[in-house]
Amino acid sequence: MARLGFTGDVMLGRKVDEAQRRQNRPVTAVWGDLTERLRSLDALFVNLECCLSTRGERWTRTHRPFHFRADPDWAVPALDAAGVEWANLANNHLLDFGETALLDTLDRLDSAGIARSGAGEDREAARAPATVEVGDADDTAAHDLRIAFVSATDNTPEFAAGPDGPGTAYLDLSEETQARETMEEMLARARRTDPDLLVASLHWGPNMVEEPADHFRRFGRWLAERGVDVVHGHSAHVFQAVEVHEGTPVLYDCGDFVDDYAVDSASRNDRSFLFEVEVEDGEISELRLVPTEIDDFAVGEASAEAAEWSRKRMRELSAEFGTRFETDGEELVLEP
Template sequence: MTHRIGFTGDVMLGRLVDDRQRRRSIDAVWGSVLDRLRALDGLVINLECVLSTRGQQWQRTHRPFHFRANPDWAVPALERAGVDGCALANNHVLDYEEVALRDTIDHLDEAGIAHAGAGETIDEALDPAVVSIGDVDLAFVSFTDNTPEYAADEESPGTAWIEMNVDDEETRRRVQDALERARETDPDLLVASLHWGPNMVTEPPESFREFGRWLVEAGVDLIHGHSAHVFQGIEVHEGAPIVYDAGDFVDDYAVDAELHNDRGFLFEASVTGDGTPTELRLRPTEIDGCAVHEASPDAAAWSRDRVRELSAEFGTSFDRDGEALVLPLDE
């Protein structure tokens, strides 16, 4: 039996999204994509905000943006979309200090939504999230190289922060620790969710490429990258897809007229019962009115052309199925 597991880029539910959601239905943030999300067997996102009404904006270092969503609507919205797991290792989980991070974790736990990449200590942040999707057990770990001041340590809450460099000894030790914990859960599918690199960059640096391939060689079945706010190319290494950046899925960000950070994809991995990925399907999406929608024909064509161009340097080519692109993984 094949299962379809969705992966998205940044889901930022704060600021104007939060404001609009107070005056519209809980489902509205998912726009015309809601039915497609609900039809998936599983869904993993990068949650780019905290779920809390408490806390003060981080002031210990300069932070230009602070993202916080009211859990009264945001948690039910995640539930309505069928979100199974949230990557929390990113540069916004301490935007409203430790109390809001703790609230976020508590709300996700109460909703039964798995999470990885942040916690009360670095030990908790390294723990994998485990999700059962039909007869497939998925485990994912989450890391970031953004905002080192948000890093957890042995005594303080925060993120699973690392240098995304295979030559860094501490990075290798920390990642291998997390992967070993994940393998101890005996997963069918092992995913690494990485919030890496700066904004508005269209290609991963060579160090990220080396890091991604190293993770695959260490047993990771799929790499779920994000952070740039624009999607990047996809590489297949030893049969495993490396989504270097999934772009943005929903937010209120200003749109760059050339890079089109409002355009992206819902990434759907088809996985067999033993956890083997057989294809990756890219369904074009578009952000409008602080909600995510199926992309217009022109936007979809632009995104398809762009991801083909960015992926060509990795030797990656796609088939076409309607509005979607399909990347076979079992050839």
């Protein structure tokens, strides 16, 4: 059995970066009192919502209100300390400081042994799958679980990788036929790695939207029908519903995990979950949602009030999809 953690946006730049460096915080400070929980997982998978570099210039070719960059000298050890084994890079902030910072991000993750997908030196590399071998920490005799990841984003087309230029794996998901054709090619490449588990990670849709668009629902269900085992969605900054389609959990949006963003008092973008997937004999046996809360530029276990709010909201959002949860202490567990 393996326990895998999925999170939404991990943004380590701006005030998070400043707090870490100027206050000389330990690298684990961004994970707060969740550090041990994260380290107990067999692997942690995140959307990295910033570049990792001290170089580059702010993107000015098109209007960008925010630019996120973290010093890799602390940020990479922080990812490693939490047990991050893979990062999605297909998002709307990876080129905030241009191609130089993007390439630095690739190099620093590669040097740390953290797999990544969704960006690269050119379009072919950006669309390439990543693979992670996960062993069961409690059973040294267990066969490693091979997980393949494909990543794409429908955000910021100007960041798209070209035939000969670096960037992200951009897909216009509103052009459903073309998007499916491209994704089918990406899935075929991933299947050639002979994975036990196939994950599609999508940075899709606008900010602060609490329900997935109809074409995202169709795309998520299509991915499940094409044999994807987990659909890992993010981008909205608030968590959205969980749907189970043909046995595949579709996490439409995992919300924010750690950042420095202003908090909307209604949508509560500071509250979300650590999504834990238990895999046994190559099959998903449990989905568990651990309530989280952002405070002082770090993520931590949600307060009782915040956890209750998040559980109630997740149940409301997911009911439309026929998804039901049991309560286990402060946590939610997907009903069989």
